[in-house]
Amino acid sequence: MIRLLDFIFAFTGLVLGFPILMLLFVIGLFDTGSPLFFQKRVGRNQKPFTLVKFRTMSKDTASVATHLASSASITKFGSFLRKTKLDELPQLWNVLKGEMSLVGPRPGLFNQQELLEQRERYGVYKVRPGITGLAQVSEIDMSTPELLAQTDAKMIASLTLRDYFKYILQTVTGKGSGDRVKN
Template identity: 75%
Template sequence: MFRVLDFVFALLGLVCGFPVLLIIFIIGLFDTGSPIFRQERVGRNKKPFVLVKFRTMSVDTASVASHLASTSSITPLGGFLRKTKLDELPQLWNVLKGEMSLVGPRPGLFNQTELTQARDAKGVFAVRPGITGLAQISDIDMSTPKLLAETDAKMIQSLSLKNYFVYIIKTVTGSGSGDRVKG
């Protein structure tokens, strides 16, 4: 049931949001010269997939978790995209392809071994990673791997149709701060 909802909402989001995606892409060309950010992430069953987002940091920023990156790496457009969560829109493509869900644990990087181990112990990799979830609306990010894995496991165990929509609505209306970047 969730896969069908993911597919329908991702398709609608990409079609209806195309003008916004195009405008952000064009502005991104002027901001960084490379508006799309691609990064290999840990997917369902720990299989790699390439996550796509709008670039929010300068092109030469090291490939580390957001909480380990410096705020000086964030571009002017990137700050706006992060605040409005518009940087996440291209991930609808990952959802459409079945690599992600709208709701699920945020996909980590393979070099985040502590997070990967904590999630593995809690069975978090049994589901598709998501754009948003309980941790994101609760201001829990990847800087606290054990708490994040516990929160992800709790979300997975209690995921219902109601919670699915609650997480999406709370994200769209601005609950949570997203992935923090160090000062």
Template identity: 75%
Template sequence: MIRIIDFIFALLGLICALPVLLLLFFIGLVDTGSPIFRQIRVGRNQRPFTLIKFRTMSPDTASVATHLASSASITRFGHFLRKTKLDELPQLWNVLKGEMSLVGPRPNLFNQHELIAEREALKVYTVRPGITGVAQVAGIDMSTPRLLAETDAQMIKSLTFSLYLKLLLQTALGKGAGDRVVR
């Protein structure tokens, strides 16, 4: 049932947000020359998929977890996108394709070995990764792998339709701060 709701919400979101997506794309084009960011991430059952976001860092930034990147890499427009979480909108395409869910554990990089080990042990990879989840709303990011994996595992065990809707609403209202970056 969640997959059907994900699909409907993602499709409606993409249709309704199309003018905003186009505007952000063109502003991003001026800001970095390359407004779309693509990165291979760990998906369900540890299968790779290409995550799509609006670029918030300069194109020459190293491909590392956000908490390991320098804040100097974030563009002025990127700060706005991160603060408003608008950089996440293109991930609706990943949801539509079935690579992600709206709610689930945030997808990590393949080079985050400690997080992968923690998530493997707790069977977090049995579900689709999500745009938001309990950890994101609570401000828990990938810099604390064990806590993140434990929070993800608990969310998976207790996820109900009511919690799913609550997390979407909290995220839409700005709860959570996203992954921090090195100062």
């Protein structure tokens, strides 16, 4: 049921949001010269997939977890995209392709060894990663790997259709700050 909802919402979001996506893309061209950001992430069953987002940091920023990146790397337009969570919109493509869900654990990087181990320990890789979830709306990010893995496992074990919609609504209305960047 959730995969069907993911597909319907992602398809609808991409079609209806196309003018907004194009506008953000064009503005991003002027901001960084490269508006889309592609990065290998850990997916379901620890299979790699390429996550796509709008670029919020300068092109020369190191490929590290957000909490390890410097806030000086974030562009002015990138700051706006992060605050409004519009940088996440291209991930609807990942959802449409079945690599992600709208709700699930945020996909980590392969170089986040402690997070990989904790998520393996708690069985988090049995599901598709998501754009949002319990950890995101609870302001738990990848800087606390064990707590994040525990929260992800709790969400996976108890996820209902009601929770699915609740996490999406909370994200859209601004609850949670997502991954924090150090100052």
